Amino acid sequence: MLEIPGRKEICNKFREGGGRVAAVMPIHYPRELFRAFGVLPIEVWGPPGMDISHSAAHLQPYVCSMVHNMLAFLKTGGLDCADFIIVPHACDSLQGLGSLLVDFVRPPQPVFPLYMPRGRRPEDVEFFAQEFRKLYDWLSNLTGRRPSDEQLMESILMEERADKALAKLYDLRTEVSLSVRDFYRVVRTRQYFPAEEFVSFVERVIDEYSGNPPDGVPVIMSGIVPEPMEVLDEIQNLGGIVVGDDFACCGRRVYPAGSGEDPFIRMAWRIVHGPPDVTRGDLIEERFEHLMDKVKKTGAAGMIFYTVKFCEPELFDLPDMRRRLKEAGIPSVHVEVDINDPLSHQTITRIGAFLEVLI
Amino acid sequence: MKRDWRASIRYYWNVKVLGNAYLRWQRWRMERKGPPRRWRTDILAPPLKIGARTKELISRHYLEGRYANGHKPVAWVTSGAPVEILQALGYYVLYPENHGALCGARKVSVEISTEAENAGYSRDICSYARTDIGAMLSGKTPVGKLPKPDLLFACTNICQTVLFWYRVLAEHFKVPLIVIDTPFVYTSPQEYSIQYVKKQLENAVPIAEKVAGRKLSYKKLKQVMRYSRMAAELWLQVMERGKNRPAPISVFDQFIHMAPIVEMRGKPETVDFYAAMLREVDDRVKKGIGAVRNEQRRLLWDNLPIWYKLRELSEYLAERGVAVVASTYTMAWGELAPLIDPEKPFESMARTYIQPILNVGTGKKLEKMKRMIEEYHLDGAILHSDRSCKPYSIGQVDQRNRLIRDYGVPALLLEADHNDPRSYADEQARARLDAFIEMLY
Numbered sequence: 183m184l185e186i187p188g189r190k191e192i193c194n195k196f197r198e199g200g201g202r203v204a205a206v207m208p209i210h211y212p213r214e215l216f217r218a219f220g221v222l223p224i225e226v227w228g229p230p231g232m233d234i235s236h237s238a239a240h241l242q243p244y245v246c247s248m249v250h251n252m253l254a255f256l257k258t259g260g261l262d263c264a265d266f267i268i269v270p271h272a273c274d275s276l277q278g279l280g281s282l283l284v285d286f287v288r289p290p291q292p293v294f295p296l297y298m299p300r301g302r303r304p305e306d307v308e309f310f311a312q313e314f315r316k317l318y319d320w321l322s323n324l325t326g327r328r329p330s331d332e333q334l335m336e337s338i339l340m341e342e343r344a345d346k347a348l349a350k351l352y353d354l355r356t357e358v359s360l361s362v363r364d365f366y367r368v369v370r371t372r373q374y375f376p377a378e379e380f381v382s383f384v385e386r387v388i389d390e391y392s393g394n395p396p397d398g399v400p401v402i403m404s405g406i407v408p409e410p411m412e413v414l415d416e417i418q419n420l421g422g423i424v425v426g427d428d429f430a431c432c433g434r435r436v437y438p439a440g441s442g443e444d445p446f447i448r449m450a451w452r453i454v455h456g457p458p459d460v461t462r463g464d465l466i467e468e469r470f471e472h473l474m475d476k477v478k479k480t481g482a483a484g485m486i487f488y489t490v491k492f493c494e495p496e497l498f499d500l501p502d503m504r505r506r507l508k509e510a511g512i513p514s515v516h517v518e519v520d521i522n523d524p525l526s527h528q529t530i531t532r533i534g535a536f537l538e539v540l541i
Numbered sequence: 542m543k544r545d546w547r548a549s550i551r552y553y554w555n556v557k558v559l560g561n562a563y564l565r566w567q568r569w570r571m572e573r574k575g576p577p578r579r580w581r582t583d584i585l586a587p588p589l590k591i592g593a594r595t596k597e598l599i600s601r602h603y604l605e606g607r608y609a610n611g612h613k614p615v616a617w618v619t620s621g622a623p624v625e626i627l628q629a630l631g632y633y634v635l636y637p638e639n640h641g642a643l644c645g646a647r648k649v650s651v652e653i654s655t656e657a658e659n660a661g662y663s664r665d666i667c668s669y670a671r672t673d674i675g676a677m678l679s680g681k682t683p684v685g686k687l688p689k690p691d692l693l694f695a696c697t698n699i700c701q702t703v704l705f706w707y708r709v710l711a712e713h714f715k716v717p718l719i720v721i722d723t724p725f726v727y728t729s730p731q732e733y734s735i736q737y738v739k740k741q742l743e744n745a746v747p748i749a750e751k752v753a754g755r756k757l758s759y760k761k762l763k764q765v766m767r768y769s770r771m772a773a774e775l776w777l778q779v780m781e782r783g784k785n786r787p788a789p790i791s792v793f794d795q796f797i798h799m800a801p802i803v804e805m806r807g808k809p810e811t812v813d814f815y816a817a818m819l820r821e822v823d824d825r826v827k828k829g830i831g832a833v834r835n836e837q838r839r840l841l842w843d844n845l846p847i848w849y850k851l852r853e854l855s856e857y858l859a860e861r862g863v864a865v866v867a868s869t870y871t872m873a874w875g876e877l878a879p880l881i882d883p884e885k886p887f888e889s890m891a892r893t894y895i896q897p898i899l900n901v902g903t904g905k906k907l908e909k910m911k912r913m914i915e916e917y918h919l920d921g922a923i924l925h926s927d928r929s930c931k932p933y934s935i936g937q938v939d940q941r942n943r944l945i946r947d948y949g950v951p952a953l954l955l956e957a958d959h960n961d962p963r964s965y966a967d968e969q970a971r972a973r974l975d976a977f978i979e980m981l982y
């Protein structure tokens with residue numbers, strides 16, 4: 183397996199260099215704004231395999247395991263190395279988590295809930311920019327810094343380069359020899375590597391691993407997060423290769439580069455105009471067309487919807503997405519997981535049966 | 542929207558002529574009849590007389606819906622949406638959530654939701670949405686027929702679920718979807734958030750005008766807002782009469798009689814309706830009539846009703862001398878009334894619609910509960926932990942604990958689902974309620 187430093191290592195290294203760290207919950211937020219303050223955002227997606235008795239003191243069992251785990255992780259000291267906690271808004275459950283942290287859980291770190299507008303209208307960009315200005319003031323108060331517009335712009339350009347590197351990595355998926363799991367381990371370093379390290383890391387990986395891509399029937403995955411990541415090994419063992427994805431933690435955040443002089447507007451524009459996302463309110467049709475583009479580009483033969491139990495945003499779209507795909511001749515399968523459960527035989531069998539049909 | 546003169550004739554004949562006459566006659570009969578045979582007059586006050594009018598209004602609303610297509614533009618809207626714009630444009634507005642509640646109360650929600658579940662919609666999504674999608678896919682409804690929408694209008698001030706849900710409707714009906722996004726108020730509303738909502742409302746007008754095929758009259762909009770405010774104020778007063786001992790109405794009455802304030806805001810008949818209701822409630826206060834005959838203990842209800850258990854719960858509690866007299870849920874359609882300013886329609890709609898209880902933080906909700914407990918002299922609280930409604934339910938574990946720990950108020954977390962009886966465990970609920978009531982005495 184490819185050697186990749188983990189979150190803890192990166193966090194410690196960054197702090198040793200005098201930086202601070204923000205623990206950031208899913209999904210969308212402006213990385214560049216944090217970096218301009220010398221703060222490294224490290225994302226928290228679960229993590230899987232938590233003991234949710236710690237979160238059950240605040241949350242009902244019908245809340246998704248993602249939110250349960252983030253709270254359990256916090257309560258068991260998992261976020262102790264963070265100076266700040268950021269909770270972007272994406273769904274009712276994340277809204278609830280943000281509110282709980284502010285009102286009742288009150289962790290030792292300051293908490294900033296960040297609201298994401300629902301739409302791609304000019305007023306959505308303007309509102310998001312205002313949220314970022316508020317976040318700027320909040321970070322200013324806590325760090326004593328006030329980065330200039332030039333410094334902000336420098337940071338934006340760096341993140342835009344990192345997003346470009348991520349897009350390139352996706353484009354070259356079928357030209358590098360990385361296993362399915364390793365490929366996603368590299369993609370997911372975007373969740374905690376500083377942008378500059380991410381860019382050089384991706385370039386090195388593309389260089390070192392070029393040629394001899396793994397064989398397999400090409401599929402696309404869609405959902406929130408590919409956890410537990412063993413599922414990716416299983417897909418490859420069963421004869422599949424994931425050639426693209428629409429995961430909220432990965433492919434749904436390959437933001438386009440912005441334009442314009444106002445750093446806040448530019449940061450907001452980039453996210454608002456990212457790939458279609460149900461949590462941002464994009465229509466089912468737009469999501470479908472985006473996925474079909476991916477299918478055409480990658481030659482994918484099928485789609486695996488890999489969702490988290492109780493994840494309403496994904497569950498609402500499923501029937502229509504699957505119907506549309508079927509009409510377009512693309513078979514799909516739906517697998518639902520609780521990220522605390524080990525990968526079940528049932529899941530593996532389901533995916534295996536699906537891949538067999540495609541082969 | 543294409544107008545069709547034949548549809549207009551059908552509408553006038555079936556709604557205005559036959560329907561109105563029949564519904565008036567039905568109301569007249571109901572007003573003269575005593576309580577239904579199954580009504581427990583030994584423990585409950587007789588049903589409110591206004592019930593006959595509630596029935597008339599709601600039946601007329603759905604009857605109108607049945608014949609609206611082709612005659613009026615039709616919009617499907619979320620329960621917290623700033624509907625005044627659509628009312629002023631002459632839309633017929635359908636509230637899928639209210640229709641869902643009606644299906645729940647008539648005990649047909651499972652049959653209709655199953656249609657959605659069979660089509661692939663998970664049982665883990667909101668049961669209102671499942672009921673609505675099931676009705677859309679199968680045409681099943683207890684009200685005869687639902688009109689097809691020309692416009693979808695979703696406001697996120699109650700949840701994000703409606704955004705996901707209305708996208709499904711947009712996919713099926715292929716009609717425009719207007720989203721009014723109301724940033725969640727974690728602590729206090731930001732001025733730029735209010736301006737954001739205002740801008741969206743202003744931008745919604747040309748879309749709604751285009752679909753309706755007519756221009757918005759600002760004079761009409763102001764009038765609609767005046768009616769909205771008047772009705773909301775009256776509704777608030779009705780609920781506030783619950784501060785009296787004994788309380789003249791219970792929240793179970795409120796759940797039934799809240800339909801007009803949700804789905805007919807901005808209409809003069811809604812104002813008349815709540816004025817009449819207030820008179821009747823005041824009369825009860827004067828005569829010392831309590832909704833529960835032997836009121837011994839008074840409770841707060843938090844979250845949506847359990848529609849399919851209304852009667853059972855109301856009788857169970859009344860038998861034990863418990864009156865549930867206030868609810869954070871029904872309060873949502875009254876408490877913001879003072880913010881409605883017909884002279885500043887867009888600005889005040891933005892300020893009003895950004896802060897209903899479902900769009901404010903968990904701590905603010907606890908403060909509200911605490912205030913209601915004091916003002917209504919309550920002895921405890923039932924927090925319905927609604928499997929379907931995450932925005933309302935997340936936070937309740939801490940709220941319950943703090944009510945007990947910080948304020949010494951007994952509080953019960955009752956696990957259920959507002960519209961899906963399959964998520965209600967009768968025996969378990971009964972056992973928990975029994976233990977809770979024991980604690981109150």
Ligand code: SF4
Nearest residue numbers: 246248273490493494
């Ligand atoms: S898994 Fe789904 S429901 Fe849970 S936090 Fe993520 S988007 Fe929200």
Ligand code: SF4
Nearest residue numbers: 667699700702929930
């Ligand atoms: S019940 Fe809750 S989740 Fe469902 S539509 Fe209403 S507010 Fe939204």
